Amino acid sequence: MTAAPSDGYDRRHFLQRTAALSAAVTAGSVLAPAAAAGHGRAASVPFVTVEVRPEALVDPTEATIAEAATLIARRKLSIVDLVQAHIDRHAAVDGVLQAFNAFVGDQALAAAKRLRWKRPASALYGIPLCIKDNYYTRGIPTTANSLVYQDFVPAYDATCVARLIGAGGIVLGKGQMGPLATTRATTPSGVVTTRNAWTPGNPAYDPGGSSTGPACSVASRQATSSIGTQTGGSIVNPSLQQGLTGLKPTMGRTSLFGVIPLTYTRDHCGPLARDALDAAIMLCALAGPDEHDPRTRGLPAPSDYVKAAIPAGARHRPRVRYRTTLGVLPDFLTGGTATSRALRQGFLDQIASTGVKVVTIPLPDDWAELVGTQFNNVRLPERSEPFLDTLRTDVRQFGVSLSSWVQGLFLTGDTFLKGQRMKYLLLKRTLEQIFTKCDVVTQSSNQPFDIIGLPEIAFPVGFSTEQGQANGASVPVGAILGAGPYAEDRLLAVVGAYQAVTDWHLRRPPDPPAATRARIRAADAADALQLTPEDVVEQTQ
Amino acid sequence: MPPTPPTADELRALVATQLRQYGIDISVLPPGGPGLPTSDPATGQPTQFALISSCVSLITGSVTFIAGYKVDAAYRQNVQDNPPVLYPSPFSAWTR
Numbered sequence: 001m002t003a004a005p006s007d008g009y010d011r012r013h014f015l016q017r018t019a020a021l022s023a024a025v026t027a028g029s030v031l032a033p034a035a036a037a038g039h040g041r042a043a044s045v046p047f048v049t050v051e052v053r054p055e056a057l058v059d060p061t062e063a064t065i066a067e068a069a070t071l072i073a074r075r076k077l078s079i080v081d082l083v084q085a086h087i088d089r090h091a092a093v094d095g096v097l098q099a100f101n102a103f104v105g106d107q108a109l110a111a112a113k114r115l116r117w118k119r120p121a122s123a124l125y126g127i128p129l130c131i132k133d134n135y136y137t138r139g140i141p142t143t144a145n146s147l148v149y150q151d152f153v154p155a156y157d158a159t160c161v162a163r164l165i166g167a168g169g170i171v172l173g174k175g176q177m178g179p180l181a182t183t184r185a186t187t188p189s190g191v192v193t194t195r196n197a198w199t200p201g202n203p204a205y206d207p208g209g210s211s212t213g214p215a216c217s218v219a220s221r222q223a224t225s226s227i228g229t230q231t232g233g234s235i236v237n238p239s240l241q242q243g244l245t246g247l248k249p250t251m252g253r254t255s256l257f258g259v260i261p262l263t264y265t266r267d268h269c270g271p272l273a274r275d276a277l278d279a280a281i282m283l284c285a286l287a288g289p290d291e292h293d294p295r296t297r298g299l300p301a302p303s304d305y306v307k308a309a310i311p312a313g314a315r316h317r318p319r320v321r322y323r324t325t326l327g328v329l330p331d332f333l334t335g336g337t338a339t340s341r342a343l344r345q346g347f348l349d350q351i352a353s354t355g356v357k358v359v360t361i362p363l364p365d366d367w368a369e370l371v372g373t374q375f376n377n378v379r380l381p382e383r384s385e386p387f388l389d390t391l392r393t394d395v396r397q398f399g400v401s402l403s404s405w406v407q408g409l410f411l412t413g414d415t416f417l418k419g420q421r422m423k424y425l426l427l428k429r430t431l432e433q434i435f436t437k438c439d440v441v442t443q444s445s446n447q448p449f450d451i452i453g454l455p456e457i458a459f460p461v462g463f464s465t466e467q468g469q470a471n472g473a474s475v476p477v478g479a480i481l482g483a484g485p486y487a488e489d490r491l492l493a494v495v496g497a498y499q500a501v502t503d504w505h506l507r508r509p510p511d512p513p514a515a516t517r518a519r520i521r522a523a524d525a526a527d528a529l530q531l532t533p534e535d536v537v538e539q540t541q
Numbered sequence: 542m543p544p545t546p547p548t549a550d551e552l553r554a555l556v557a558t559q560l561r562q563y564g565i566d567i568s569v570l571p572p573g574g575p576g577l578p579t580s581d582p583a584t585g586q587p588t589q590f591a592l593i594s595s596c597v598s599l600i601t602g603s604v605t606f607i608a609g610y611k612v613d614a615a616y617r618q619n620v621q622d623n624p625p626v627l628y629p630s631p632f633s634a635w636t637r
Binding site for chain 1: 556559560563564565566567569570579580582583584585586587591592595596599600602603604606607608610612620623624625626627628629630631632633634635
């Protein structure tokens, strides 16, 4: 006689969990992930001690998370002074840069005063943060920069926000963004707001979108670090454009609970930080299962990201933490300007000096079709579906972004399904034809790995005066690397090693000149740069 | 013999009709038209003409391309090797 049948999956547990969540959401009183996991996760963000640069000793807004944590732990910097320095910085530069959609300096200062006598519990203790305006923040307006969410004040924090606060992070405000996370940051009518921190006098130079404000806030030293979201490049592109290290984790690595959706199956939460170590610290707080987001469950456990980002070897000869092969796809050294190609080649040369083996690999079969615009458009119905009621009520609420929300209604069911089938094929090709030959791979576009949810990291590899629309200004040039599912540690290890032998990530943009500030104050609205609906369709994430 | 492709006017009528069927009122947008501005600069909103054009473009572009796309001649057989998956990366972990 055999043992009793298993009766399959534990249905009772599943139903209890979903029923509890449903009831809480309906009542508008979700016990925030903070209660469920946020505060309890602080211990997973380790302490970090680093050598502090002289610039950070003079000006706290210069400090990385790791440097600020080191100074706080050694009682050489108070949390209150750190937060106040960023409030002062915001007052000095954000009239020009417009990185923030909402700024809660008084609230941040009050939080700093509450924390100042407590023993730091993590590297994030007292760290001032910018949160993209599509994350729910309890008691702080959350608009996604859209009329659709005008006057919306959430009753709870998104899981990612709760976890950062639980680890001691302090919310300075909400980062400006493209309306509903579509383009670079504009008003709902398409008027450009946030500027690239490297070109404050030139609004035409792309700051990257849609996490424009979070990137600008960190680049311009108004916040020590930030979080954004990525559906189609919205973490890696602003990071490339503004000289930051941005990490888009694998789908499911970070919870999307409490994030206003753009494309529910493709949205990702992740940090836009000053370097790989800071990105690792942020990811330690953000990563892990969340009972409110089933996509985060049943996955490999988060790794020790901080350890990964710190190179092995002696200080004068840093080595990548893990034995790693970097695959170079053919398009990595063909796009962009001569300078940007030379900088990418320089990256390959320097990363090899840290022990990374560099190999060239061909593009997988049918790559151009599977990652092209046509299959990328299968995301559009997910845009329309949650907002159908709003479309029926008043299409004008979508402003300049309206077109793609309506377009999504015209993708047929069979084409949507084929798109999902091709996503599986694309992942299979990627795993079989790329990741059997290397551990990390170059990316010339965010699109392929956004489609299938693989992790990516963007980081600076130099500066150029030849970038289009920068008018000769010296602006950052970056590179993107991707990895297999849940290999964020591998990406952090490679970039951490690279940043141990380069200083591009340490460079900061100059302050906006006084003439620029005066010009902004005198600017007539008619002179403002405005995106058209066609621009939005072309640029939408 | 394949059917005659729809005309541009027929496609525009299809879009306008389906929007009405959905209960979506685009008459609140500026009308626009061929050769006219495609949006209202004050609000950024597309004109009715431009909005319908963008939907027609999706139908004649992405929808047509995807509907006709085959990885190879054995596509119908291959569908059994490639299940539709909303979340490919988590799926790779969930099915280890």
